[in-house]
Amino acid sequence: MEQNKIPQATAKRLPLYYRFLNNLQIQGKTRVSSKELSEAVKVDSATIRRDFSYFGALGKKGYGYNVEYLLGFFRKTLDQDELTDVALIGVGNLGTAFLNYNFTKNNNTKIVCAFDADPNKSGTEIGGVPIYHIDELEERLGNVKVAILTIPAMEADRITERLVSKGVKGILNFTPARISVPDDVRVHHIDLAIELQALVYFLKHYPLEMKEEIL
Amino acid sequence: MEQNKIPQATAKRLPLYYRFLNNLQIQGKTRVSSKELSEAVKVDSATIRRDFSYFGALGKKGYGYNVEYLLGFFRKTLDQDELTDVALIGVGNLGTAFLNYNFTKNNNTKIVCAFDADPNKSGTEIGGVPIYHIDELEERLGNVKVAILTIPAMEADRITERLVSKGVKGILNFTPARISVPDDVRVHHIDLAIELQALVYFLKHYPLEMKEEIL
DNA sequence: GTGAATATGTGAAAAATATCACGACTTATC
DNA sequence: GATAAGTCGTGATATTTTTCACATATTCAC
Ligand SMILES: NC(=O)c1ccc[n+]([C@@H]2O[C@H](COP(=O)([O-])OP(=O)(O)OC[C@H]3O[C@@H](n4cnc5c(N)ncnc54)[C@H](O)[C@@H]3O)[C@@H](O)[C@H]2O)c1
Ligand SMILES: NC(=O)c1ccc[n+]([C@@H]2O[C@H](COP(=O)([O-])OP(=O)(O)OC[C@H]3O[C@@H](n4cnc5c(N)ncnc54)[C@H](O)[C@@H]3O)[C@@H](O)[C@H]2O)c1
Numbered sequence: 001m002e003q004n005k006i007p008q009a010t011a012k013r014l015p016l017y018y019r020f021l022n023n024l025q026i027q028g029k030t031r032v033s034s035k036e037l038s039e040a041v042k043v044d045s046a047t048i049r050r051d052f053s054y055f056g057a058l059g060k061k062g063y064g065y066n067v068e069y070l071l072g073f074f075r076k077t078l079d080q081d082e083l084t085d086v087a088l089i090g091v092g093n094l095g096t097a098f099l100n101y102n103f104t105k106n107n108n109t110k111i112v113c114a115f116d117a118d119p120n121k122s123g124t125e126i127g128g129v130p131i132y133h134i135d136e137l138e139e140r141l142g143n144v145k146v147a148i149l150t151i152p153a154m155e156a157d158r159i160t161e162r163l164v165s166k167g168v169k170g171i172l173n174f175t176p177a178r179i180s181v182p183d184d185v186r187v188h189h190i191d192l193a194i195e196l197q198a199l200v201y202f203l204k205h206y207p208l209e210m211k212e213e214i215l
Numbered sequence: 216m217e218q219n220k221i222p223q224a225t226a227k228r229l230p231l232y233y234r235f236l237n238n239l240q241i242q243g244k245t246r247v248s249s250k251e252l253s254e255a256v257k258v259d260s261a262t263i264r265r266d267f268s269y270f271g272a273l274g275k276k277g278y279g280y281n282v283e284y285l286l287g288f289f290r291k292t293l294d295q296d297e298l299t300d301v302a303l304i305g306v307g308n309l310g311t312a313f314l315n316y317n318f319t320k321n322n323n324t325k326i327v328c329a330f331d332a333d334p335n336k337s338g339t340e341i342g343g344v345p346i347y348h349i350d351e352l353e354e355r356l357g358n359v360k361v362a363i364l365t366i367p368a369m370e371a372d373r374i375t376e377r378l379v380s381k382g383v384k385g386i387l388n389f390t391p392a393r394i395s396v397p398d399d400v401r402v403h404h405i406d407l408a409i410e411l412q413a414l415v416y417f418l419k420h421y422p423l424e425m426k427e428e429i430l
Numbered sequence: 431g432t433g434a435a436t437a438t439g440t441g442a443a444a445a446a447t448a449t450c451a452c453g454a455c456t457t458a459t460c
Numbered sequence: 461g462a463t464a465a466g467t468c469g470t471g472a473t474a475t476t477t478t479t480c481a482c483a484t485a486t487t488c489a490c
Pocket of ligand 1: 116314
């Protein structure tokens with residue numbers, strides 16, 4: 001693939017930049033500096049310039065970046081024109097929230113089908129997404145390569161194995177289980193309980209000094 | 216505070232270790248090695264040993280770690296005995312999911328109150344947590360120092376300001392807005408749309424080589 | 431035009447994080 | 461009690477990420 005040399009830390013920030021640039025364009029702004037971007041997305045301006053520089057010289061010295069050009073560039077880079085289909089497994093509290101939320105608003109991903117073990121849920125739909133019984137996973141999944149996991153932790157390993165057998169290559173895992181996958185499958189863990197605990201830990205153990213604010 | 220020298224990357228992993236150790240104890244295991252831990256939490260064993268070493272010598276060479284001792288140590292370190300009160304702002308799709316979920320299962324945090332702008336929601340409760348109208352924020356918040364933000368992005372800045380004025384020091388922000396806070400307030404952003412986009416980006420641009428799996 | 435202000439792109443340095451690899455010690459076995 | 465196997469703790473090293481700081485180019489006001 002094109003540029004394997006883009007640091008992961010940079011890649012993770014790209015969608016953030018894209019979203020903000022999109023907002024700028026809607027607001028009718030035509031140019032933006034790394035400093036302005038920095039204040040908006042809370043990333044150091046040098047880091048932003050460095051991030052952009054991996055893709056070549058996108059800006060102009062003394063001017064900044066042209067919003068339309070930059071946006072167009074990122075649209076291609078982030079494949080914002082192709083829609084990636086996503087499956088959601090586990091239509092409980094979290095899963096229902098995700099189905100109701102329209103991920104496609106400003107986005108290139110779409111949940112196209114959902115699965116649950118509860119027979120009362122299968123056959124219905126939420127937010128326009130059909131819900132099937134988990135037994136139908138193999139036949140209904142089709143060619144979907146990305147899955148969101150919002151099932152009980154106990155079920156995570158078993159379902160993961162089925163997803164992987166069916167060719168899923170990316171999993172966004174909301175269960176506390178650390179699932180095992182082959183090396184060609186990528187898992188991103190989002191562990192909400194841990195995020196909350198870590199925040200509390202930082203508050204108690206890393207007192208931030210009160211610096212001078214603009215009063 | 217005690218140990219300001221613990222790297223942030225380490226601190227973020229502590230709740231993960233704690234949870235796994237807790238499971239081990241429930242299963243009746245008395246000892247564990249960094250290698251076993253590594254396989255379970257998917258963190259390199261050297262990293263685990265290094266993480267633990269910031270707290271001193273917790274293990275025994277040739278033996279590993281005593282589960283009970285280690286767990287007790289982390290319980291103290293992570294303040295698992297004190298309960299931290301948390302407020303939730305925005306009882307919509309996501310907020311409702313969090314209220315229904317019992318964060319206290321294996322945890323030292325508890326959502327004690329929720330707020331919403333919708334008058335139909337205020338006065339009710341979900342998962343035993345009372346929901347107040349957002350107008351009552353200042354009078355009902357009490358001494359809560361941590362808040363979860365699940366409101367529309369447009370509202371984020373205004374509500375953040377009110378939370379900060381009331382003394383909130385930690386915010387778990389689920390809105391796409393990058394909020395501004397004084398230096399003594401800590402914000403953790405959890406941006407689900409971006410997580411999904413980043414996962415898709417990695418899949419398309421960082422093909423993982425299929426290494427030999429145990430067949 | 432000219433000078434002041436602005437802002438990029440990047441070499442170099444710093445900081446943070448992860449990993450290697452091995453000495454030292456423990457446990458288990460016979 | 462000697463030998464083998466197992467495992468920690470950590471110095472050293474590697475990798476990744478962030479930040480500094482400035483030469484260079486552009487814009488803007490007059
Ligand atoms: N809700 C939260 O706020 C929250 C916070 C942190 C972590 N989590 C984690 O997210 C996951 C989902 O949480 P939740 O609150 O939505 O749980 P939930 O119990 O509300 O939903 C789980 C859903 O999965 C379905 N299910 C169970 N087994 C299944 C299977 N084998 N195949 C398909 N579907 C199956 C259930 O029918 C249910 O609808 C859990 O692992 C939980 O630990 C949730
Ligand atoms: N649901 C998801 O899957 C998802 C995914 C990614 C991001 N998000 C983000 O999370 C946030 C919440 O999403 P949601 O799907 O739960 O939205 P939602 O619209 O279902 O819920 C928002 C809630 O906030 C309340 N609210 C509005 N203004 C308020 C105010 N000033 N004070 C207090 N409450 C107020 C509304 O009454 C509503 O109940 C949004 O910023 C959204 O972009 C959600």
